[in-house]
Amino acid sequence: MKIIGGILLMNVLTYFCFSVSFTVVGFVKEKHGHSTVTKQLLRDGQLITAAFDGKANAQGLPEMLTKLTQLRHYTITYGTANASAVFASSGSDDPEFVTSIKPEDWQQVLSGSDVQQVNRKYPFSEATAVVGMPITIGSERFALFIEEKAPSLYRDFWQQVMTVFFGFLLMFILMLLIGRPWKERGGIYVYISAIRRMSKGDFTVTIDKAEQMPGHYGELATSINDMAVELNQMEQMRQAFISNVSHEIQSPLTSIRGFARALQQDGLDDQQRNHYAGIIETESVRLSKLSDNLMKLTTLEADQQQIHPKPFRLDQQVRAMILACEPIWTEKNILMDINLDERVMLNGDEELLSQVWMNILTNSLKFTDEGGTLSVEVKPTPEGASVCISDNGIGIAEEDLPHIFERFFKADKARSRREKGSGSGLGLSIVKVIVDLHGGKVTASSTPGVGTTFTVTLPNSPIKQT
Template sequence: MKREPGFLHILARVLLVLLVLYLSWAAAFFITAAIYSRMLWAPHDLFVFLINATLGFFFFGIISMTVKRFIRPREQHVFTEMIDALKRISQGDFHINLDWDLGGRNGKNRRPHPYIQLVDSINDMAANLKAMEELREEFISNVSHEIGSPLTSIIGFAKALKDENLDQEQRDRYLTIIETECIRLSKLSDNLMKLAVLDSERYPFRPSRYRLDKQLISLILACEPQWEGKKIDMIVEADKVEVNADEDLLGQVWVNLLHNAIKFTPQGGSISVSLSSNGDQAVVCIADTGPGIDEQDQQRIFERFYKADKSRARTEGGSGLGLSIAHKITEMHCGSISVSSKMGEGTAVTVLLPLYQEAKKGSSNC
């Protein structure tokens, strides 16, 4: 909604116009008086009034045109800059930062000039598009890197298998590596497809009422061969909690978090999984005794392809998408996910979800 100028602002403009008009009339009066004095002529008062009024308006017009000639080029300049900036943005150049100060003339506490608001909007748009373009380029770079690495291994070991002098043990080892890299590519493809579908918001969201504690226990038991193989002590404390959520989607969250905990927990370590309710929220915490995450990495841990321990994640076959998927799904359920960790003391991931409420049944709106 357009904001109307205040009374004092209008009054100041009117007084300014009157002042210029009075000065024009005064100048006309003194000029004509000097002319009459030199000519030794004393015309009628009505004639004097008409001449002074006409000449005063003439001076007023000249002053107005002179002022506009100084103002309009400045406005024309900023319009030219804005048009040029929009053309550059349309061509993919987002390094735009227009600077045109009109705010000073209205004073510090007065309404900013509309042109300033327009310039600020263009600068904000350019900055947002630049950030999106940087994310896109980083995403493409990460995808290319994640795909290129296993493909290089597959090609290299496939060529090595052509050597007829290889013994069976070496062949089996090379084939195992090729199979592992193919599985890694398949998982990467699946995760990328899942993120693309979730981002498009076309994923079928089917919330239903179910016991979250039963789901967690079932998934923990499904992972038993993995944590038993590393002799990990699994500690589970789950209260009876009901939620209204998409069971399949949330299942993906718990699987990703459990796999991460198992992957980074050392041999003979422990993992604790707790589920409780706090007010109108369900609280799920999965904590491990792994190496922990550095504080600066915790700020970016949910970014796509980001790996706090890049060398270790590479050897473990991770792509850096698991936590991104968990974060996206949690947001879809109007919940939140956070990480708490200290180096050498393990990591705890906490997920908060709304408890089941009859009024919200079947609704995905936060």
């Protein structure tokens, strides 16, 4: 009893100190613009400014800001201190929201500096998070502010306290129960050391001879080793994703910057000037599409996409997508072999599924040589429906085939660079996420030099709305 009482007393003292430090650190971080909520706002703002900073006009910016407010429930203000436009989420349930933008904030942003702040009177009160950053469109500098309601500083505090409290309690009880056996195997510090290293980002941890440890000790060591391997794989994927995003954004920005400087040179004739301007416009469109696809993919993977299933004729939808691609297959003189069963009725989100057929069709047409053939077949299955899209294009190498649905993966990169309008490697990733949301399956088979076949199977059962 004395031991248990001592453990409880130590926990009480620990969490009293934890509460005080949590309050002080959290409040000070917010006052100095280092809170988690402002970091999220800042990332979204930087994405907007990267897409539009330096453009000749603000075409497309209001639409993007409106979409962002609907997706994130932000309030966005864009303009100057004297004239500005406000974009607020139509779904907001807080009509009493009051902007936290001060006149000095406008001056600071218009002078070229960022603003990050959380306006909170007391630690227990709600607050408003606001970030501001400059954006130059044409020859004029504007200010872009993003605001969001910030929850109480203690929103998740008690959950964290109780979780860590019982974690410490369980750890001390285990130490008392297993004592001597662990000392014989090097002590509990082997396990604590491994966990501490992983908490600091070192996922190369391995507990040696885990399979030789008796009973549950060996299972615990094996579990820690397995967890370290999985976390290491996730960390590598995260770093690869950041690297790919940076590369895909930097590439068009470099082109835009270079050709914009070329336009400033003297002695250019109209043909050269129009050529440079056309390249800048093409790269801007590419950057805009990348931004849209990233936002769409993030929304789908975060289960924030609203699914609206309804019955519709699948053959009519696929036929409409084929006709939408007509300029591509007529220009390349591609023979379209169409076999669409009119009996196929499907219950699904018509808008999202149209994106699936468009992405697969444009991908197949892109890598089919002039004069080639592309076949599309829609047929019923016992579970629902099947769509098969086949081409006789360049095909996909066997080692690349398992990775084509990964984000930013591009098979045959040399060929992709030569293709006009080369994509960002997100199209097939979006296809897979949408098909998964509908409970279906997408597969691909290919032979280099012979062609590629994409097969999408979809169930015809009610889809749960989110």
